[in-house]
Amino acid sequence: MWIIERLVFRYEGEILKRGNIRRIVEIGGSLYIALPKSWTKTYNVKKGDLLYVTLDSSGNLIISRMPSTTMNKVTIYADGLIKERLIAAYLKGYDVMEVRFKGMADEERGLIEEASRFLVGLEIVGEERDRVILQCLGTDNIDVHCLMKRMIHLTRSMINDALSAICDGNIDLSNLVIQRDDKVDRLYFLVVRHVRRLVYNHEKLSSYNLTPLDLMDFRLFAKIVEEIADYCEKLSQDYIMLRKKGRGVPDELVEYIRDSKDDMVRYFDDAVKSFFNKNLELALSTRIGLDKLRKDLSKLYDTEDVIRVLLLAKVDSMIGLIEDITDLSA
Template identity: 30%
Template structure:
């Protein structure tokens, strides 16, 4: 909201009154500290340094009267992602209570730090117990490690015909999703806080896209793991030479992925980024041509292997997207 204020002069200094609604929003008063920044365009920006804990707590609570148990699961995910720390569910009747608890348990399985802290016959109180100041870059690197282990283990499981390893890849996808939802929540809380600087806001948007790409890498690795399970279950023969060739491409892609994720927090020279983009696209193109050649040779027998190659093509695309989001300098 735009308002015009008149400058006041006291002695040799000039003063301006701050909007009461702004002070109330952040719990500021006499003695509170604020940061004053003069932007290049002459804009004067005032940012609260300290926000009262009781104000934060009030903003992060919500109470819900449960009317439709069918949509409760998706509602819990939405409230979690919007940054609510405490969610109180109110309901009537024992008939609906069981369905509500089922939805709550499903949400707990995929949402990091989401726990029941109070419960009775007509209410359940959920709270996100994880710290709100968790370092985003640390969480992203955790996601990266899980996604990387998934696509590497999937190709090894294919070569070694290791069903147990393939099943473990599928199980890891849930851990990856939990981190994805949590990082999305942390980023959204920062964005809506109203105290994030414009440059940091842009970086947060980029990081949100990075974690989505990493989550999709996990999804594609899971697809490969399912293909491996089908190959083993149905005793389908895969030419070991083709599998080894696929692993060669995966190893090349892995080198790019490892290198770029370690630079997410840094500003990378533009020529280096362009070289990474070129190499990544070259790998993706190589996978595409490899798959195309196999299909032309024997369309029926190579269906599953070609599907696995296609998933790694998609992984290469996601890695390319991550590279394009890294900050660069000319």
């Protein structure tokens, strides 16, 4: 991986602070600066190497090492956390993952195959007695914007269907919501992988007209959307559990959900628009609507029914997470 090194040139009198401020010198009519020695030594930058130079939206000059053309590889030693270690390596942007072990058990093989099914593009490309090689294929050229749009579309449908299932008494629809959550999770991991790789590829980052700060917002936004989908899944699971126990949802809660369902979907849409368009006015009006939904919901908490409280808490959490999206609109 390669590291972005920011060199911001600002006039600050005669004060020079080693490592982040460099004096500009003129040689033969051209202006030059010396690269920090610690940086060139740490990242083995030598005479004749190519560096990538660009400007960010604030006019700061950014100097980056060129991305490596070789695939990043990591070796993982088998233990009880094989799946978790593969997910971590995937999120860090590794292209090739080698799992080493002493005699592979069926359980270990199952965990490796489970990870490859769960992580988009990760395939087993080699297998020997003491190791398995996995490689991430066909994901490098996917637009992160397209991934996020797909996440948004799926989560929007989950909000609508999770609430509609309760209004209509439709357990089959609740089960479909639960199944859809896996798709959102897979997209979320792929978004995180791409965001982290873009941090180290400034050329591609510039081609998307994005800044490192934009990537931080994207990562947080994607996490919030993924959590909303998780609460849709949990709400559907609680509803199915309630029905299996032969119990129904209280009429006043069904009435609240029926009256607020369309508003909640609309506020989710508006929160997303306010984030991508950086529309503070839309964000504020959306928060006002969400605050009203939450206030009306709080009136239903006057109960000792544990299941009812669980359902209310899931809906309340969904509203709160949609509000969190509006916080990113500034």
